[in-house]
């Protein structure tokens with residue numbers, strides 16, 4: 001299996017662990033690092049809806065808490081209504097990171113000077129684009145120098 005397909009499968013497996021009783025929309029994210037490590041996350045919602053956290057935010061904070069500061073080479077996402085085991089069933093259009101998550105991904109990418117490929121899984125296809133295309137002219141750590 002190609003690396004993108006493996007990462008998309010990891011994202012889909014992570015979506016099983018989503019806590020999304022309010023939206024009923026399960027999302028899994030999988031980050032791939034230059035050393036081969038994969039760090040996953042799933043969305044975590046809250047009864048106070050606005051406090052909900054995206055799958056990417058969980059994956060990024062897990063990775064950073066493990067001490068990672070860069071080396072991010074790819075990110076895969078899978079989102080959809082859950083099947084019987086809670087795994088997102090992707091729809092016809094890929095789920096791509098929300099604006100806040102694009103900014104969070106940019107921070108981790110910038111630390112290691114990479115432009116990770118973002119992979120959105122749809123039912124029958126994958127959308128693959130560089131993060132810099134999703135967030136051009138990004139604000140980042142260098143702006144604070």
Ligand code: THU
Pocket residue numbers: 020023025027042043044045052053054055056096097098101
């Ligand atoms: N969600 C993500 O986990 N990642 C995104 O990039 C977009 C949205 C989650 C948040 C919420 O729990 C659910 O999807 C519906 O918006």
